[in-house]
Amino acid sequence: MKYSKLFGKTIKETPKDATLVSHQLLYRAGFIRESVAGRYYFLPLGLRVHEKIQQIIRQEMNKAGAQEMTTPVLHPKHLWEETNRTNSVGFELMSIKDRQEMEFVLGGTAEEMLVDLVRKFQISYKDLPFNLYQFSTKFRDEARARGGLLRLREFVMKDAYSFHTSEEDFKKEYESMKATYTRIFQHLGLKTDIVESDNGYIGGEYCHEFVVESEIGESRYLTDNEGYSAHEDVAVFEFENKNLDEEEKQMVEVDAVRGPTMEDGVKLHNLPLWQQMKDLMMVDENGNFILAVIRGDLEVNEVKLAHVAKAYRLRHATVEEIRELGSEPGFISPVGLSDRVKVVGDLSLRTIKNAYTGANKKHKDLLNVNIDKDYKVDIEADIALAKAGYISKNHKPLIAKKGIEVGNIFQLGFHYSSKMTGANFRDNDGLEKPYYMGCYGIGLARTLATIVEKFSDEKGIIWPKAVAPFKVHLIGLDLEGESVKGKAERICNLLQAEDIEVLFDDRIDTSAGAKFADSDLIGIPCRVVVSKKTEGDKLEIKKRSEKETQFISLKELIDMLK
RNA sequence: CGGGGUGUAGUUCAUCGGUAGAACGCCCGCUUUGGGAGCGGGAAGCAGCAGGUCCAAUUCCUGUCACCCCGACCA
Numbered sequence: 001m002k003y004s005k006l007f008g009k010t011i012k013e014t015p016k017d018a019t020l021v022s023h024q025l026l027y028r029a030g031f032i033r034e035s036v037a038g039r040y041y042f043l044p045l046g047l048r049v050h051e052k053i054q055q056i057i058r059q060e061m062n063k064a065g066a067q068e069m070t071t072p073v074l075h076p077k078h079l080w081e082e083t084n085r086t087n088s089v090g091f092e093l094m095s096i097k098d099r100q101e102m103e104f105v106l107g108g109t110a111e112e113m114l115v116d117l118v119r120k121f122q123i124s125y126k127d128l129p130f131n132l133y134q135f136s137t138k139f140r141d142e143a144r145a146r147g148g149l150l151r152l153r154e155f156v157m158k159d160a161y162s163f164h165t166s167e168e169d170f171k172k173e174y175e176s177m178k179a180t181y182t183r184i185f186q187h188l189g190l191k192t193d194i195v196e197s198d199n200g201y202i203g204g205e206y207c208h209e210f211v212v213e214s215e216i217g218e219s220r221y222l223t224d225n226e227g228y229s230a231h232e233d234v235a236v237f238e239f240e241n242k243n244l245d246e247e248e249k250q251m252v253e254v255d256a257v258r259g260p261t262m263e264d265g266v267k268l269h270n271l272p273l274w275q276q277m278k279d280l281m282m283v284d285e286n287g288n289f290i291l292a293v294i295r296g297d298l299e300v301n302e303v304k305l306a307h308v309a310k311a312y313r314l315r316h317a318t319v320e321e322i323r324e325l326g327s328e329p330g331f332i333s334p335v336g337l338s339d340r341v342k343v344v345g346d347l348s349l350r351t352i353k354n355a356y357t358g359a360n361k362k363h364k365d366l367l368n369v370n371i372d373k374d375y376k377v378d379i380e381a382d383i384a385l386a387k388a389g390y391i392s393k394n395h396k397p398l399i400a401k402k403g404i405e406v407g408n409i410f411q412l413g414f415h416y417s418s419k420m421t422g423a424n425f426r427d428n429d430g431l432e433k434p435y436y437m438g439c440y441g442i443g444l445a446r447t448l449a450t451i452v453e454k455f456s457d458e459k460g461i462i463w464p465k466a467v468a469p470f471k472v473h474l475i476g477l478d479l480e481g482e483s484v485k486g487k488a489e490r491i492c493n494l495l496q497a498e499d500i501e502v503l504f505d506d507r508i509d510t511s512a513g514a515k516f517a518d519s520d521l522i523g524i525p526c527r528v529v530v531s532k533k534t535e536g537d538k539l540e541i542k543k544r545s546e547k548e549t550q551f552i553s554l555k556e557l558i559d560m561l562k
Numbered sequence: 563c564g565g566g567g568u569g570u571a572g573u574u575c576a577u578c579g580g581u582a583g584a585a586c587g588c589c590c591g592c593u594u595u596g597g598g599a600g601c602g603g604g605a606a607g608c609a610g611c612a613g614g615u616c617c618a619a620u621u622c623c624u625g626u627c628a629c630c631c632c633g634a635c636c637a
Contacts, residue, residue, distance in 0.1 A: 009587090010598095011572090011573065011586085011587075012573085012574095012586065012587080012598065013573055013574050013587090014573095014574085015573070015574085016568085016573090016574070016575095016630080017568090017629060017631095019630075019631075034629090036628080037630090092635095109637060111637090140636080142636065143563070143635050143636080144563095144634090144635075144636090146630095146631090151636080159637095197637090199637070209637095218636085408637065410637060412637095439637075477595065477596065478595070480595085508595095509594090509595090510598095511594080511595055511596090511597085511598070512595055512596040512598095512599095513596075513597035513598050514595095514597080515595095515596090515597090515598090516596075516598085517597065517598045518598085520597090529596085531595090531596075532596095533596075540596095
């Protein structure tokens with residue numbers, strides 16, 4: 001490819017709206033342009049990288065036995081109604097009607113479509129398992145697009161869906177996909193942490209994000225560097241027992257003229273924070289009250305809380321609602337609370353005795369409160385928020401990290417197959433049974449941006465070889481003379497004849513400095529210069545990632561690149 | 563959806579009540595070619611949009627839209 005004819009030019013200045021390095025460099029180097037927020041053009045250079053990433057994913061998915069196919073972009077809305085997801089998917093669906101008023105949603109993920117496809121066939125246990133995948137543009141009307149390619153409203157995703165006779169069989173595929181993803185990201189030059197994450201309605205241990213550690217990432221997770229990594233939403237930790245050797249004392253109500261905060265309680269009673277009970281009144285989407293109770297030195301993880309309370313969305317109760325329940329903000333307690341409130345107690349409540357808390361009355365507290373004896377919880381579960389420094393199950397301190405989620409693997413179980421009629425296979429006992437499912441996604445544009453976030457310097461991008469738009473950036477200098485020009489063109493042709501992708505900077509009226517600067521910005525791994533200085537069969541080469549240049553022959557160059 | 567910010571040439575920014583300017587980029591010419599070359603010439607703008615105030619609005623006011631950042635949200 002001749003650079004003089006390549007569509008998309010480099011620019012010197014950084015667009016003011018681009019705050020992330022990946023956005024700035026991809027824009028300046030001529031890989032992408034914005035259409036509107038969250039929707040981007042991929043220019044020829046950008047598309048080349050995007051396709052390399054796609055091809056690496058495709059090869060590894062195929063090696064793992066998955067089969068590629070495609071799905072219509074417009075999904076019949078009734079399929080989403082069948083699983084009751086029109087309102088429950090996290091991202092906003094976009095919808096459209098055809099001339100006959102048939103309603104469609106623009107695909108944001110494709111579980112329903114794949115189940116609908118598979119149920120068109122008479123599936124037997126002999127057909128299972130299989131894993132179907134596609135590359136397709138996903139539409140998600142995100143509340144807020146962000147950071148160039150980091151969070152888009154329209155992006156190509158590799159999404160795979162596996163179908164199984166049983167959970168055991170699914171687990172094998174899950175492990176296979178985990179290994180496949182690890183290989184994919186390795187090929188792409190990315191080091192990923194495999195992070196346990198939240199899979200909403202299903203729970204269980206089969207849901208992981210592949211996260212590339214980065215300050216600009218949106219995924220917060222904790223790791224102990226000993227094999228345990230988990231998203232903040234689901235991370236568990238060990239808490240020590242506090243005063244379990246104390247005798248349980250008689251509960252008493254005392255005057256407590258204090259402010260509403262935990263610290264006010266600590267000061268007034270001169271007791272440790274951990275001995276206090278923290279009470280958080282929440283309301284679910286149906287108006288049901290849920291009281292979360294936890295040891296005072298810990299915080300409630302609202303994602304865990306929503307799961308155990310089987311709530312879709314929780315909000316904090318208002319002052320008025322709390323008073324209506326016969327309690328008082330700042331003095332809430334599970335002791336003698338209205339039956340209308342479902343009490344969720346954290347496991348940490350078992351690590352303290354003789355706790356203190358409010359008395360559901362203004363300026364009254366209770367001392368020596370003990371679980372089971374003085375109050376009962378409706379649900380006892382882990383609802384604690386893990387933080388850096390807490391101790392992991394491997395007895396190591398947790399470290400908090402941020403990263404970019406480039407892929408994820410999910411257990412779907414029977415969630416879709418049980419909701420959608422006819423989503424069954426015929427088992428060897430003759431009975432129809434729902435299939436057990438998993439799904440596996442990778443966002444290509446986000447992965448591309450992540451690579452740039454990880455591989456760049458002050459001059460520009462430094463593409464890993466596997467995804468570079470071209471293998472060689474051939475720069476011709478002194479091209480007005482026929483001999484140098486001829487040599488450069490010959491080298492270009494010879495490299496291309498060897499199936500080596502070459503970007504040939506053939507511009508005659510551009511200074512050497514400008515060409516070098518463009519080359520550094522675009523980031524092709526190997527730069528080759530042909531000029532008056534490169535006499536005989538020697539070529540001047542320099543790797544983008546290194547400082548030194550060397551003179552070698554064309555044959556040596558080809559050997560090096562192969 | 564809440565908070566903050568920005569909209570002026572392709573880009574980065576000036577001008578700030580009197581009707582628009584620079585640099586970079588682009589085009590033409592000449593000179594140049596090893597780290598973003600020089601000189602000369604040129605094209606390029608409904609100042610986001612709509613209202614209002616004013617003799618006069620890019621400038622002040624109101625609304626609206628778009629974009630960016632923080633948060634909420636995020637299979």
